[in-house]
Every structure is written in structure tokens, then in C-alpha cells.
Amino acid sequence: MIISLKGVAMGAADVVPGVSGGTIAFVSGIYEELINSINQINFKTLKILKNEGIAAAWKSINGNFLLALVVGIFISVISLAKVIRHLMETQPILLWSFFFGLVLASVIYIAKQITQWRLMTIVMLITGAIIAYFITIIPPQNLEISNGFIFLAGALAICAMILPGISGSFILLLIGAYKPVLDAIHYKDFKTLLFLILGAIVGLLTFSRVLKWLFDHYQNLTLATLTGFIIGSLNKIWPWKKVLQSEIIEGKTKVLQEKSVLPFAYEGDSQIIYALLLFAIGFGVIMILEKLAVKKTD
Numbered sequence: 001m002i003i004s005l006k007g008v009a010m011g012a013a014d015v016v017p018g019v020s021g022g023t024i025a026f027v028s029g030i031y032e033e034l035i036n037s038i039n040q041i042n043f044k045t046l047k048i049l050k051n052e053g054i055a056a057a058w059k060s061i062n063g064n065f066l067l068a069l070v071v072g073i074f075i076s077v078i079s080l081a082k083v084i085r086h087l088m089e090t091q092p093i094l095l096w097s098f099f100f101g102l103v104l105a106s107v108i109y110i111a112k113q114i115t116q117w118r119l120m121t122i123v124m125l126i127t128g129a130i131i132a133y134f135i136t137i138i139p140p141q142n143l144e145i146s147n148g149f150i151f152l153a154g155a156l157a158i159c160a161m162i163l164p165g166i167s168g169s170f171i172l173l174l175i176g177a178y179k180p181v182l183d184a185i186h187y188k189d190f191k192t193l194l195f196l197i198l199g200a201i202v203g204l205l206t207f208s209r210v211l212k213w214l215f216d217h218y219q220n221l222t223l224a225t226l227t228g229f230i231i232g233s234l235n236k237i238w239p240w241k242k243v244l245q246s247e248i249i250e251g252k253t254k255v256l257q258e259k260s261v262l263p264f265a266y267e268g269d270s271q272i273i274y275a276l277l278l279f280a281i282g283f284g285v286i287m288i289l290e291k292l293a294v295k296k297t298d
Contacts, residue, residue, distance in 0.1 A: 003065060006030055007072020012080045013099075014073070014161055014168060021073075022162045023230060027106045027286055032215060034069065034162070037062035038208040093266075096239035097275035101282025103230060103237060109286055111227045114220050121224045128228020135171075136236040139257050145180050147195045153177035154199025159207040163229065239275055240266040 006028045010021035025031040040061045049057035058064075087095045114121060153172060161168030172178040184192035214222040238260040263272050 001068075003030065003068035004072035004075070007069040007074075008076040008080070009072075010069070011073035011076025012084060014077075020161065020163065020168075020230075020233070023103060023106050025162070026226070027109050030065075030069070033062070033065065035208050035211050035215065037066050038162075038204060039212045041205060093239045093271050093275055094278050096237050098278040098282040099237050100234065100239060101279035101284075102286055103234060103282075105283045105286030107227060107230050107234075110223060110230065114223045114227070116220050118220075121220055124221050125224040125228040125231075128225040129232040130228075132229040132232025133235055134232075136233060137259075145177075147192075150177065150180070150184075150192055150195040151199035151202075153181070154196040155203030155206075156199075158200040158203045162204070162207065162211075163226070235260055242266070 006024070009028065010024045013024045014021040022031065025034055045057050045061055048060050084095070153175060156175065157168035157172050157177075159168075160171040169178065172181055180192070181196060183189070184196070211222075240261050240263050241258040242261045244257040244259060263275075
């Protein structure tokens with residue numbers, strides 16, 4: 001039940017372009033177990049399935065954990081997605097303020113996991129922050145939509161989804177695949193969805209191995225880079241934005257490019273008091289999770 005609830009939180013985060021489900025996995029204490037479990041899905045699993053049966057294969061991939069997490073994510077997507085999207089359209093400043101507090105506290109939490117601070121650790125943190133920041137300001141691209149492109153989009157999006165600080169849905173938006181994917185879901189274009197899912201599976205199984213290797217051999221440097229990614233991504237979820245480029249799709253205005261501005265430079269009601277309150281609540285949620293994690297460890 002607890003793992004499923006964490007999956008619900010991950011699913012809710014992944015719905016929002018700019019917030020990573022990987023960040024939620026990290027601060028809730030299941031990130032490395034998630035990476036390790038995904039990493040166990042390989043040809044060896046098929047051999048265990050053939051020689052020892054379903055139960056042994058299921059245990060080898062930590063199946064109960066993965067199933068509970070996937071169930072939570074699925075429940076979140078079908079139940080909370082509409083609520084979050086509604087809030088993004090009607091109360092964007094308040095919603096982003098909550099997420100900003102949540103993610104900012106995550107930076108502190110993850111940075112505290114670094115056991116040794118050296119010059120290279122600081123360099124990797126700064127490098128990760130710069131890369132993530134520039135990803136947030138890249139204008140969305142209009143690329144040719146093909147099955148190969150959708151496959152690649154699925155692989156990139158799932159990699160970003162499990163990487164703290166970078167949102168999979170935001171990557172889809174940047175490379176121009178966000179609308180085609182939404183259209184495929186809406187019009188039940190199963191061929192396009194199949195290539196997307198295949199890309200996601202390949203990307204997930206490949207990238208999880210890279211992450212596991214990095215954690216095993218360069219844990220502090222990896223944590224520093226991930227911390228930098230999250231710091232750089234804060235630009236994307238800053239509550240007050242000025243729209244630079246937009247387009248109207250099916251009667252709705254879709255923002256293509258925007259920049260962060262200070263609250264007093266925001267055109268309209270900045271809602272700063274309520275925004276600060278929700279920021280504090282988001283920040284407090286992570287602090288409470290951290291305290292609970294510490295007690296559980298003790």
C-alpha cells in the first residue's frame with residue numbers, strides 16, 4: 001500500500017511538464033530500489049522463468065514492488081491527471097508554487113545524501129544545473145513525425161521520467177512529440193502508441209543499467225549531477241512566467257515558450273501570499289517525508 005501511494009505521487013508529478021516522477025521516487029526513498037528492480041529484467045530472467053518457474057522469475061525482478069508502484073502510477077494518471085491539468089489551466093501560480101516548494105526541498109534532501117564534497121563533485125553539480133537550465137529554455141522543435149521518431153521520443157521521455165529533475169512530458173514537448181502523442185491517445189492510434197511503448201521499454205531497460213552502474217561506481221558524483229539537474233529544472237517550474245510564444249489548438253491556447261519573471265513584474269494577479277503559503281506546504285511535505293524516512297531507518 002505504501003509503495004502504491006508513492007506511485008500515486010510519481011504519477012501525479014509525471015503529468016506536469018517540468019516535474020519529474022524520478023524526483024518523487026528519490027525523496028520517498030525508493031529510487032535505487034526502482035533502478036535495481038528494473039535492471040533485473042533481462043535475459044537471465046527468461047532463463048529463470050524457463051528453469052525455475054513464474055514464482056522464481058517474479059521474485060528475481062522484485063515483482064511485488066514493481067507491480068505495486070505501477071498500480072499506484074496508473075491510478076494517479078487516470079484519477080489525478082484531470083485535476084492537475086484543470087489546476088494548471090485555472091490556478092497555475094498556486095499549483096507551480098506548491099511544486100516549487102516540493103522540488104526545492106528535494107534539492108536539499110538529495111544533496112544531503114552526498115557523503116564527500118570535492119572539487120569534481122561541485123563541478124558535476126554545476127554542470128548538471130547548467131544542462132538542465134538550458135533544456136528548460138530550449139524552444140520546442142517541429143520535427144518530422146515518423147515511427148522511428150516516436151520510438152526515439154518514447155525512449156528519451158522514459159529516461160527523463162526516471163531521472164530526477166527532468167520531466168518526461170517536458171522532453172516530449174521540447175522535441176515536438178507532445179501533441180502527436182496526445183493525439184495518438186485521443187484518437188486511439190495504436191500503431192503510434194505501440195512504437196512509443198517499445199521505445200519506452202528499450203529506453204527504460206537500457207538507461208536503468210547506466211544509472212545502476214553510475215551509482216555503483218560513482219555514487220557521490222552521480223548524486224551531485226542529479227542535484228544539479230533538479231536545481232537547473234527549477235526555472236521551468238517557477239510560478240511567475242511571461243509568455244513569449246504560443247499557438248491556438250482546438251480553441252485552446254498552448255504556450256510554446258516562456259520566461260521566468262519576478263512576482264511584481266507578472267502581468268495580472270500574482271497571488272503572492274497564497275503562493276508563499278503553498279510553497280511552504282510543498283517544502284514541508286518533503287521535510288516530513290525526510291523525518292519519517294530517518295525514523296524508519298533508525
